[in-house]
Amino acid sequence: MGKxxxxxxxIRELRFHANxxxxxxxxxxxxxxxxxxxxxxxxxxxxxxxxxxxxxxxFGVGLEEVFxxxxxx
Amino acid sequence: MSFQEKSNLAMTVIFALVYGxxxxxVIPPALDTGGSVEAVKGLxxxxxxxxxxxxxxxxxLIVMLAPNEPDTADERxxxxxxxxxxxxxxxxxxxxxxxxxxxxxxxxxxxxxxxxLGGLVIGEIAKGVLRAVDYRQGV
Numbered sequence: 322m323g324k325x326x327x328x329x330x331x332i333r334e335l336r337f338h339a340n341x342x343x344x345x346x347x348x349x350x351x352x353x354x355x356x357x358x359x360x361x362x363x364x365x366x367x368x369x370x371x372x373x374x375x376x377x378x379x380f381g382v383g384l385e386e387v388f389x390x391x392x393x394x
Numbered sequence: 395m396s397f398q399e400k401s402n403l404a405m406t407v408i409f410a411l412v413y414g415x416x417x418x419x420v421i422p423p424a425l426d427t428g429g430s431v432e433a434v435k436g437l438x439x440x441x442x443x444x445x446x447x448x449x450x451x452x453x454x455l456i457v458m459l460a461p462n463e464p465d466t467a468d469e470r471x472x473x474x475x476x477x478x479x480x481x482x483x484x485x486x487x488x489x490x491x492x493x494x495x496x497x498x499x500x501x502x503x504x505x506x507x508x509x510x511l512g513g514l515v516i517g518e519i520a521k522g523v524l525r526a527v528d529y530r531q532g533v
Contacts, residue, residue, distance in 0.1 A: 353468040356396040365532025366470050 328367045329389045332358070335380045351375040397456060397463045398471040399529045404452035406522025408445060413515040416441040421508070429504035474533055478524040482517045489513020 336342040344358040351372055360366035361376075368376065377384045420434050457465070467475070493509045 353470065354396045354398075354464060356399070357468050357470040360470060360532060363532070366473075369469050372469060 327391060329364065329391075330361065330387055331389075332362045332376065332387060335382070335387065339380060347376070347379060350379050395529075396471070397460070397465045398467050399526070400456045400460075401453060401465075402522055402525045402529070404456060405449060406519060406526065408448035408452060409515065409522065410519050412441050412444045412448065413511075413519075417508075417512070417515075424504060424508075429502055429508075431504050431507060434504070470533070474525050474528045477528060477533060478521040481524055482521045485517040485520060486513045489516075 332347070336344070336347060343355075344362070345355045348355045348358045352375075353368075353372060357366065357368075361368050373384060373388055377387045380387065416437060420429075420437060424430075424434075457463075489509050489512060492513075493506045496506045496509060
């Protein structure tokens, strides 16, 4: 319980490159709360596959450009 | 903190306060006198009224403090809810089986009812605490 997920992501960086899109903007576009986007960014929650695809679609990139699996290295 | 997280915290605290007070008031005298359902009907009803009223007031305050916060549960809220349900369902189950056993041995209905109520209360509080931990630590 409480251990960080092994799924890493680049959402913060992608938001920065998307004109500093806010967490609330991204949340609104995929139908979750801002707190859930924050939890995903911090690695405290692994999104459903559907939400993961939706996030990638918002940024216009492939899923693997947003999410990576395994230890950082 | 999302609306669902605040709602969970508020309801857990209200639940603990209302039923903590109820059991603190009802159980010690019942241990001396044997307990009677008739004698606690008013308190039982009062606890339900306080729980509902406290829940309404708590949620009004939450909305007033963050009026633009969406109140719908998203996938993370539902996942946290399911995790908490899965980990606490055995508490009510254990108390229900205990109550059935007590009924078979013709125990005082007061104690049968309070074992069931206790299971429900402990289960709900445990669920609320586990949800709160999951919201903070991540799932």
